[in-house]
Amino acid sequence: MAFDARDGADKLVIALPKGRILDEAMPLVRATGLEPEPAFDDPKSRQLRFATNHPGVDIIRVRSFDVATFVAFGAAHLGIAGNDVIMEFNYPELQAPLDLGIGACRLAVAESVALHAQDDPVRWSHIRVATKYPEITRAHFAARGVQAECIKLNGAMELAPALGLCRRIVDLVSTGSTLRANGLVEVETIAHVTSRLVVNRTAMKVRSREMALWIDRFREVCHARAA
Amino acid sequence: MTASFPTAAQALLPNGLRDLLPPDAEQEAFVASRLVATFVANGYHRVKPPLIEFEESLLSGAGRTAAAQTFRVMDPITQRMMGLRSDMTTQVARIAASRLARAPRPLRLAYSGSVLRVRGSQLRPERQFTQAGLELIGAAGEDAVAEVLLLAVEALEQAGVERVCIDLTCPPLVPALCAALGLDEARAQAVRDVLEQKDLVAVGDLVGAEAAAVLRALLETVGPAERGVEALVALDLPEPAVAMRDSLVALARRVAGAVPHHDLTLDPLEHHGFEYHTGTAFCLFGRGARGELGRGGAYETGPDGAVEPSAGATLYLDAVLDVATCPPPRRLVLISPTLPAARRRALQAEGWATVPALGAAVDQAEALRLGCSHILDENGQPRALAPADQG
Numbered sequence: 209m210a211f212d213a214r215d216g217a218d219k220l221v222i223a224l225p226k227g228r229i230l231d232e233a234m235p236l237v238r239a240t241g242l243e244p245e246p247a248f249d250d251p252k253s254r255q256l257r258f259a260t261n262h263p264g265v266d267i268i269r270v271r272s273f274d275v276a277t278f279v280a281f282g283a284a285h286l287g288i289a290g291n292d293v294i295m296e297f298n299y300p301e302l303q304a305p306l307d308l309g310i311g312a313c314r315l316a317v318a319e320s321v322a323l324h325a326q327d328d329p330v331r332w333s334h335i336r337v338a339t340k341y342p343e344i345t346r347a348h349f350a351a352r353g354v355q356a357e358c359i360k361l362n363g364a365m366e367l368a369p370a371l372g373l374c375r376r377i378v379d380l381v382s383t384g385s386t387l388r389a390n391g392l393v394e395v396e397t398i399a400h401v402t403s404r405l406v407v408n409r410t411a412m413k414v415r416s417r418e419m420a421l422w423i424d425r426f427r428e429v430c431h432a433r434a435a
Numbered sequence: 436m437t438a439s440f441p442t443a444a445q446a447l448l449p450n451g452l453r454d455l456l457p458p459d460a461e462q463e464a465f466v467a468s469r470l471v472a473t474f475v476a477n478g479y480h481r482v483k484p485p486l487i488e489f490e491e492s493l494l495s496g497a498g499r500t501a502a503a504q505t506f507r508v509m510d511p512i513t514q515r516m517m518g519l520r521s522d523m524t525t526q527v528a529r530i531a532a533s534r535l536a537r538a539p540r541p542l543r544l545a546y547s548g549s550v551l552r553v554r555g556s557q558l559r560p561e562r563q564f565t566q567a568g569l570e571l572i573g574a575a576g577e578d579a580v581a582e583v584l585l586l587a588v589e590a591l592e593q594a595g596v597e598r599v600c601i602d603l604t605c606p607p608l609v610p611a612l613c614a615a616l617g618l619d620e621a622r623a624q625a626v627r628d629v630l631e632q633k634d635l636v637a638v639g640d641l642v643g644a645e646a647a648a649v650l651r652a653l654l655e656t657v658g659p660a661e662r663g664v665e666a667l668v669a670l671d672l673p674e675p676a677v678a679m680r681d682s683l684v685a686l687a688r689r690v691a692g693a694v695p696h697h698d699l700t701l702d703p704l705e706h707h708g709f710e711y712h713t714g715t716a717f718c719l720f721g722r723g724a725r726g727e728l729g730r731g732g733a734y735e736t737g738p739d740g741a742v743e744p745s746a747g748a749t750l751y752l753d754a755v756l757d758v759a760t761c762p763p764p765r766r767l768v769l770i771s772p773t774l775p776a777a778r779r780r781a782l783q784a785e786g787w788a789t790v791p792a793l794g795a796a797v798d799q800a801e802a803l804r805l806g807c808s809h810i811l812d813e814n815g816q817p818r819a820l821a822p823a824d825q826g
Contacts (some may be wrong), residue, residue, distance in 0.1 A: 410558075413718070433653045
């Protein structure tokens, strides 16, 4: 059968990121009254899509970068994503109406301690950087007149300088202990990162009442936690 | 490696371009004619501008914002630059301001045709697509916007779209607010960019707390109109924004009264893609369609610097086709090529498409091979293929 964009159009789909942020996000999700089916918490389950106690709402669990993509293309209607991911893709169809205040960390430039001792950033014209965030990195350095050649890695950025892949990295830093353990020092903060509730622009129009309801619930939960 | 044949290489099209095959090509033509027929039945006259024209006329006035989306070629005859249209609105505005400058106002024009863009968008990677639209030239205010909006919605209804989501916006509102808040151009642009993503945290970083409070209050009016309108009315806005807010509210009330069976939402912060609009504007969405079905609003055009208030709406056929009801394809009947023309036309008048059996017998096997559901029997009547043969 041919793909029909209307298939399953009745279900509202919420995309949640795997890993670190999920542990902080789930208390918020549960506080809005959403409870995923038991398989969600079963580490042995290979299921990717989960029903909830609300018959009209499903949850999907995907990689954090993919949350933005699923929501931007309307495959999911709401999601939770860090503003690092939002900035990297800069999807015009993605909106971030609410800061959930979880997953706080920062996106930073780091280099080896030895390099830092003799480095003068004012003299740079071209640098090579290993990062998961090539777009943000390029834009950040371009804004101060430096051409950044980005080597895209998907993890273990901290290894790159010691092995000679590059001399600098751009990565998420929360406590800085991983950097220290690898002989790196943070030299510049590009952005402060927290997780946001993201929504699809078209879904905001076409399913405005449902979307407003869930955004309001998340907003109330966040305010209650902040108070 | 797989073997590649010359035909496979020839079949590759540039990004964002595609061949429409049966039955899609037929359906697109059908829906386009339905839409324009609705405009024509309501007093709009069809115009047909050329595909390509001199760059300076295509990209002047309201067209100046289209420069980055326009393909250009050199005219080998005049040695002047020409641009391929990326939007037909500006061409129709040019016609109204030049050749039809003396036609009585308000001037009502309708059009349909293909446009070509340098880049597709995230949701619609197509670089070539068909537009159908209408322009109401020389009419101002919410009456004009309401006329084109409601007519666009009616055309969609005629094309079988059951439920349209109408999103009302006011593109000049945020720039007016930024000016009233005393932001310089660079900062105002940054504010507009982050507002586009509804990212209040970033807005707060860019402007002071007081300004952010105004924008936050405005952000809370985004959503279903039934609650947004009241919130918008209650807002305390600086002077130039008040008139804009009032006309947005007036339009919302009018549309809600006229088409209560469709969904109405407000988004006073939306401005993306509304670069040449000067007053209230709108986007149309449909449940099941990937992106916008169409958009439009108030803008200004005019001959030789004279400003003429206008309003228009454009529908995007590729998106409309996702949600439009298309007629069932014509039933095919296999006939002899020598069938008298009168009999053939009679069959066609009954809704049949007649397929001549060229160089083959008028039999089950040939009918099946050509995808016909019927063959013409000895009595000259269409007969369904025997079930055994169809299996």
